[in-house]
Structures are given as C-alpha cells and as structure tokens.
Amino acid sequence: MGLFQDKSDKTEKATPKRLSDARNKGQVAKSAELGMAMLFLLGLILVEAGGGSLIEALKEGLRQGFSLHVEPEITRTWAVETLRTAILRVAPGILIMMAILVATALVTGFAQVGIKFTIEPIRPKLEKLNPIAGLGRMFQLRSVMQTGLAFLKFVVLFGILWFNIQGDLPVLLTLADMPFAESAPIVAELAIKIFWWIAIVLLLLGILDLIYQKWQHQKDMRMSKQDIKDEAKSTDGDPEIKARIKRAMREVSRRRMMEEVPKADVVITNPTHFAVALKYEKSDMAAPSVVAKGADEVAFKIRELAKENKVPIMEDPPLARALFSSVRLGDEIPRRFYEAVAAVLARVLRMKQEAR
Known part of the structure; x- marks a missing residue:
C-alpha cells in the first residue's frame, strides 16, 4: 500500500454489516469538539446560577473559622481547621456541579453514537508505530481539517479576547487604583461576558465539526463493488457453491x-x-x-x-x-x-x- 491510498474505486454506500462492524470497533461519527463545547456551556451556566451561593458559603465558612480564633497568633491547626470548615461548606455544591457535568458528558456522547462500550480504539496496534503510515495520516483530510479547526478556534478566541478587552480598556486601566471590592465585580462581569462569547463560538464550531465528522465517516465507510461481493460471500457463502448445493438438494428431492x-x-x-x-x-x-x-x-x-x-x-x-x-x-x-x-x-x- 502506498503512502496515499487511492479510494477512487470506493463509490458504493456502506452496507449495514460494514457499519455494524465499524461500530463494534469504535469507528463512529463523533465530535469531541461538540462535547467540550457542551461541557463549557453548562459549566458557565452552573457558575452563573450557583457561583454566588458557593462564594457566600465559602465566606460563611471563613467567617466561622475566624470567629473561633481566640489565640493572638495564627497557628497551623487553626488554619487547617478554618480551611476544612470552608471546604465543607462548598463541597456539596461543587459535587452537584461535577455530577451534572459528568452526566452531561455521558449524555452528549450517547446522543451522538448511542450506548456502545468497546476497548478496540485504545487497543495497541503496531501499525500506529509505523512512521510511514503516520506520515500518511498527517496528510489525510481528517487530520488537515482537525488542524484547521484548531487554528480557527485559536483565531476566533483570540479575536473575542481582543475585542472585549479593547472595548473595556479604559475601565481596565483604572482597576489598579480601585479597592478590591470595587474592581472584583468589574473583572468578573468582563470575564463572564468573554466566557459567554467563547461558549457560543465553541458550540457553533462543535456543531460544524459534528456535521463534518458524519460526512467524513460516511465517506470512510464507502465500499467498492468488489468489497460488497466479498462481504456477500463471507456472509451468505459463495453464490456458486450455494447454487450447486441447491441443485443437489433439488436432485435429491x-x-x-x-x-x-x-x-x-x-x-x-x-x-x-x-x-x-x-x-x-x-x-x-x-x-x-x-x-x-x-x-x-x-x-x-x-x-x-x-x-x-x-x-x-x-x-x-x-x-x-x-x-x-x-x-x-x-x-x-x-x-x-x-x-x-x-x-x-x-x-x-x-x-x-x-x-x-
């Protein structure tokens, strides 16, 4: 097989058996970009919805720790106890958020490919160590598209940061002279706005990537006419042998x-x-x-x-x-x-x- 494989003869749609075999090997159309975008978007929603409560719980835990401090000097025991109290205050909320994010990751994956567990994609394969084959994969359309998507993502995200920082640059330049209590809300508001723009862009790129992955998967699964004939032989048996068997059965009958x-x-x-x-x-x-x-x-x-x-x-x-x-x-x-x-x-x- 050459460095660049000629697939011009693979003009036929994949048969159900080929699609099923590919699925059993973990070869499915799935967008990791869309999964990451969904997690980022949901994480942002959770932070906006419950972030204030978590901060208040953290403050309450710290206040409780400071209220118990009666010694003139700060000791290690007191610091550890105060930190433990604060963490216990916010732990339930953080665990709930993590559970929601994990559930979202699973649902997003299942929604794209269904429920299918296989270790085939992570099984060690000697051909992956072949430098010539690796060089060939570098020039495949899928690799080129992934590189292009990563570059596009970088450019768009950099543009979002630049656009938002430029718009609020006069305000940002005055933050150094403000008390922390006044500057923190301004920084938080700007960060949330930037994160929302990032979430929207990531979601759009994820949808585009999913569309491309489905198209590429269908293309990769195409078969030649000879492939279909060979599959029919392996599944149903050689037509000539089947015909001879039928003739023999008719003769016996x-x-x-x-x-x-x-x-x-x-x-x-x-x-x-x-x-x-x-x-x-x-x-x-x-x-x-x-x-x-x-x-x-x-x-x-x-x-x-x-x-x-x-x-x-x-x-x-x-x-x-x-x-x-x-x-x-x-x-x-x-x-x-x-x-x-x-x-x-x-x-x-x-x-x-x-x-x-």
Missing part, C-alpha cells in the same frame, strides 16, 4: 419424488407438458394427495416411470394444469377438485375391472 410414482394410483397429464401423480388411501387420507408432479422433462420421466410400473395415465389437460399450479407436492387436493379427480379415479377403477 426429485429422486425421492420419482420413488413415489410407482406407488401412485393415477398420473394425470396435459398430455406432454404437465404430469401429476395422485395417490389415495381411504384409511389414511381425507382426499387424494399429490405424490409427484413436473413439467416438460420431469413430466416425461413421470410418464415413463408410470408406464414401467403400470400406473394408469389419464389425459385431462385442464385438470393437469390446475393441479400442477395449485397443489403443492405432498398436499391433499383442495375441495374444488374433488369432483374432477373422483371422475378420473372412477375411470381408472372401471379400466381395472374391465382388464380383469
């Missing part, structure tokens, strides 16, 4: 059928194109059954066997055609044929009586 002709009570013919052998045993059958039937060459063999075994042959073209097309081998004749077949059997019985 035909031999068994021919063995029943000598046991028949009558053979009804077209007279040359169709032949239907009937057998009737009052003790075992509710109606005569078809023990053999055939057209053209098979009909000829049935007639020959009937002659050799002295089975009566009766010409009745309409009845022969109707029985051949309407009654399956081994089945009893339907009620609508009772009268016609009874007349034929009666003629056969009269012929036998006259022969005596």
Whole structure:
C-alpha cells in the first residue's frame, strides 16, 4: 500500500454489516469538539446560577473559622481547621456541579453514537508505530481539517479576547487604583461576558465539526463493488457453491419424488407438458394427495416411470394444469377438485375391472 491510498474505486454506500462492524470497533461519527463545547456551556451556566451561593458559603465558612480564633497568633491547626470548615461548606455544591457535568458528558456522547462500550480504539496496534503510515495520516483530510479547526478556534478566541478587552480598556486601566471590592465585580462581569462569547463560538464550531465528522465517516465507510461481493460471500457463502448445493438438494428431492410414482394410483397429464401423480388411501387420507408432479422433462420421466410400473395415465389437460399450479407436492387436493379427480379415479377403477 502506498503512502496515499487511492479510494477512487470506493463509490458504493456502506452496507449495514460494514457499519455494524465499524461500530463494534469504535469507528463512529463523533465530535469531541461538540462535547467540550457542551461541557463549557453548562459549566458557565452552573457558575452563573450557583457561583454566588458557593462564594457566600465559602465566606460563611471563613467567617466561622475566624470567629473561633481566640489565640493572638495564627497557628497551623487553626488554619487547617478554618480551611476544612470552608471546604465543607462548598463541597456539596461543587459535587452537584461535577455530577451534572459528568452526566452531561455521558449524555452528549450517547446522543451522538448511542450506548456502545468497546476497548478496540485504545487497543495497541503496531501499525500506529509505523512512521510511514503516520506520515500518511498527517496528510489525510481528517487530520488537515482537525488542524484547521484548531487554528480557527485559536483565531476566533483570540479575536473575542481582543475585542472585549479593547472595548473595556479604559475601565481596565483604572482597576489598579480601585479597592478590591470595587474592581472584583468589574473583572468578573468582563470575564463572564468573554466566557459567554467563547461558549457560543465553541458550540457553533462543535456543531460544524459534528456535521463534518458524519460526512467524513460516511465517506470512510464507502465500499467498492468488489468489497460488497466479498462481504456477500463471507456472509451468505459463495453464490456458486450455494447454487450447486441447491441443485443437489433439488436432485435429491426429485429422486425421492420419482420413488413415489410407482406407488401412485393415477398420473394425470396435459398430455406432454404437465404430469401429476395422485395417490389415495381411504384409511389414511381425507382426499387424494399429490405424490409427484413436473413439467416438460420431469413430466416425461413421470410418464415413463408410470408406464414401467403400470400406473394408469389419464389425459385431462385442464385438470393437469390446475393441479400442477395449485397443489403443492405432498398436499391433499383442495375441495374444488374433488369432483374432477373422483371422475378420473372412477375411470381408472372401471379400466381395472374391465382388464380383469
């Protein structure tokens, strides 16, 4: 295989089996960019919604620690206890946020590819260590697109930072002269505004990346006509072998059928194109059954066997055609044929009586 693989012959859509096999190997259309964007967006929402409460809880924990400090000097024990109290205050809120983020990551992944666990993508593969193959992957469209997306993301994010900082630059230059209590809200407001712009851009890029990943996956899964033929052989077996097996089975079935002709009570013919052998045993059958039937060459063999075994042959073209097309081998004749077949059997019985 060359450095650049020619896929011009892969013009056919992937079969369900190929898609299923690829899915089992972890080869699915999935956008990591969209997952990261969703996490960033939800994290921003959670911070805006619950960040104030967490800060207040942290302040309360610190105030509680300071209120318990009665010694003139700050000791290590007091510092550790104060920090522990503050952390315990905010821990429930942080754990809830983390749980929501983890759930979001799982839901985002499942929404893109469904529930499928496989270790195939992380299984060590020797071809990944091949420098020539690695060089080839560098020039694949997927790698080029990923590099381009990363560069576009960098440019857009840098533009967002520059645009927002430039707009608020006069205010930012005065922050150094402000008390912390006054400057902190200004910085926080600017940061939130920048983060919202970043979240929107990341979400849009993630959606575009997902669209591209789906398109690229469908392209990668394309098959050549030979691939489809090979898959059909591996799944259903070689068509030539299957045809030979079918012919052999038909031959066995035909031999068994021919063995029943000598046991028949009558053979009804077209007279040359169709032949239907009937057998009737009052003790075992509710109606005569078809023990053999055939057209053209098979009909000829049935007639020959009937002659050799002295089975009566009766010409009745309409009845022969109707029985051949309407009654399956081994089945009893339907009620609508009772009268016609009874007349034929009666003629056969009269012929036998006259022969005596």
